[in-house]
Amino acid sequence: MGKPMIEVGSVTYAMKGRGLLARYGIWSRVEKIARTAQGRGCSFGIYVPNRTNEAENILKREGIPVFGRSEREVQL
Amino acid sequence: MIYLDNAATTYPKPRAVRIAVQRALVRYGANPGRAGHAMAIASSEEVYRCRCEAADFFNAPGPECVAFTLNCTSAVNFVLKGLLHAGDHVVVSCLEHNAVMRPLHALAASGVTWTEARVFPGDNDRTVAAFREALRDNTKLVFCTHASNVWGIRLPVERIAALARQYGVPTAVDCAQSAGLLPIDMADSGIDYLCAAGHKGLYGPMGTGMLITPHGGELATLVEGGTGTESLSQEQPSGMPERFESGTVNMPGIAGLRAGIDFVRCTGRSHILEHEISLLRSLYAGLSATDGVELYTPMPDPRWCAPVLSFNLRGMASEEVGRALGACGIAVRAGLHCAPSAHRFYGTLERGAVRICPSAFSTQTDMRTLLAAVRQILMKKSRKKALNLSKDMVK
Numbered sequence: 373m374g375k376p377m378i379e380v381g382s383v384t385y386a387m388k389g390r391g392l393l394a395r396y397g398i399w400s401r402v403e404k405i406a407r408t409a410q411g412r413g414c415s416f417g418i419y420v421p422n423r424t425n426e427a428e429n430i431l432k433r434e435g436i437p438v439f440g441r442s443e444r445e446v447q448l
Numbered sequence: 449m450i451y452l453d454n455a456a457t458t459y460p461k462p463r464a465v466r467i468a469v470q471r472a473l474v475r476y477g478a479n480p481g482r483a484g485h486a487m488a489i490a491s492s493e494e495v496y497r498c499r500c501e502a503a504d505f506f507n508a509p510g511p512e513c514v515a516f517t518l519n520c521t522s523a524v525n526f527v528l529k530g531l532l533h534a535g536d537h538v539v540v541s542c543l544e545h546n547a548v549m550r551p552l553h554a555l556a557a558s559g560v561t562w563t564e565a566r567v568f569p570g571d572n573d574r575t576v577a578a579f580r581e582a583l584r585d586n587t588k589l590v591f592c593t594h595a596s597n598v599w600g601i602r603l604p605v606e607r608i609a610a611l612a613r614q615y616g617v618p619t620a621v622d623c624a625q626s627a628g629l630l631p632i633d634m635a636d637s638g639i640d641y642l643c644a645a646g647h648k649g650l651y652g653p654m655g656t657g658m659l660i661t662p663h664g665g666e667l668a669t670l671v672e673g674g675t676g677t678e679s680l681s682q683e684q685p686s687g688m689p690e691r692f693e694s695g696t697v698n699m700p701g702i703a704g705l706r707a708g709i710d711f712v713r714c715t716g717r718s719h720i721l722e723h724e725i726s727l728l729r730s731l732y733a734g735l736s737a738t739d740g741v742e743l744y745t746p747m748p749d750p751r752w753c754a755p756v757l758s759f760n761l762r763g764m765a766s767e768e769v770g771r772a773l774g775a776c777g778i779a780v781r782a783g784l785h786c787a788p789s790a791h792r793f794y795g796t797l798e799r800g801a802v803r804i805c806p807s808a809f810s811t812q813t814d815m816r817t818l819l820a821a822v823r824q825i826l827m828k829k830s831r832k833k834a835l836n837l838s839k840d841m842v843k
Contacts, residue, residue, distance in 0.1 A: 382677050382690050383481040384512050387496040402492075404484025413679030416481075437687065 375441035377417045386416040389436045450778045450814045455805035462711040465704045472703035482676040498706035507633045515659045515689035520624040521547040523643035523659035527620045530667030534559035536588040543596040546786040572604040590619045594626035598790040600756030609638040628712045652705030664688035720808045724755035727806045734819040740826045744794040758801035766800035776821040
């Protein structure tokens with residue numbers, strides 16, 4: 373399936389991205405990321421368990437700054 | 449109390465705004481954009497909804513273009529001090545508020561200069577020509593008010609922005625007095641930086657304002673700090689809106705602002721404008737028929753002005769009139785309204801003026817009561833004068 377968390381840098385872009393994906397019928401959720409894949413520190417991402425690659429392409433096409441992909445942190 | 453100081457802050461606030469603020473204190477008590485727990489995310493959602501509402505209201509490119517500020521003044525400072533450097537020149541209008549002029553004076557120490565373009569009320573061609581003449585080779589910004597906070601005079605900001613764009617100069621507009629009343633379309637107008645107050649015509653709580661721009665990344669920052677993002681970096685994030693939102697934002701205020709914008713949208717911006725203008729037209733007719741009232745501007749017309757009307761009473765200081773109206777239970781703002789440039793324009797720099805600004809909740813009865821109070825003040829003044837005269841004669 374690949375890494376399902378798409379890192380977008382801010383909660384604002386995460387929420388905007390979630391709205392865009394919903395228009396394409398892709399379910400997603402905004403989640404906090406403690407450490408990004410690029411080591412930039414705290415950030416927000418869009419958890420997209422299905423159609424993740426397609427979602428990433430949509431986000432890029434719609435002008436959402438995508439910083440990378442990561443595994444979702446384990447929830448206890 | 450009859451409250452007619454709505455140009456400073458609208459009062460009362462719509463019921464939905466009061467409820468939204470209270471609800472935010474209960475439901476959204478965590479910092480938005482920081483933690484990942486449920487209440488923090490819920491707070492972030494509410495802030496995001498307000499960004500969307502504001503972006504939609506002003507037809508901005510997207511919610512990320514909306515940065516929440518303390519008020520319009522802080523948004524103005526972010527633009528002026530973030531964009532201008534030594535040797536840069538700015539064109540402003542001759543009606544600017546101190547929110548624009550004081551930062552410019554502070555920037556003068558670092559070599560920033562400006563030219564005041566004259567405004568010709570009711571003649572947009574001449575106003576635009578004055579802005580064109582004021583442009584220089586080193587002009588880096590055109591910054592003007594959308595509507596004078598003293599006289600209500602409306603500037604053709606769309607035409608001014610189009611002119612500036614021809615010369616490759618960005619335009620910033622101080623919409624403190626116009627947001628929620630006059631039409632503002634960022635996409636159509638070509639305005640690059642829109643500075644708005646949340647607590648005036650948008651009916652939000654005090655302590656709310658917005659800088660709306662797709663070019664936020666080009667501005668240097670005045671305030672740096674925690675944004676909940678890119679925490680390992682010591683550099684301020686370049687992306688909007690976090691770049692201008694260091695520290696905890698005014699969560700209850702933003703929730704109230706969203707409800708306020710919604711109130712304006714549901715009531716109808718143009719409906720509110722027509723209502724307020726019709727109130728001022730009635731008042732204007734009564735004042736102009738009253739001996740002793742000094743009016744400076746023509747009959748209010750929404751093509752040329754926002755609903756703000758200032759006047760004086762012959763032989764009285766504006767503050768004296770303001771106090772007398774206050775004693776009658778009518779709240780107005782007298783003095784210079786933090787806009788000496790605007791007062792210089794009509795020669796009222798020495799005595800100021802009495803400013804009347806209705807809101808969506810003001811009524812024709814309020815205008816009649818105000819007019820009666822003005823006439824009573826004039827009558828008392830006239831009697832007092834006659835009495836003093838007769839005393840002098842007796843002496």
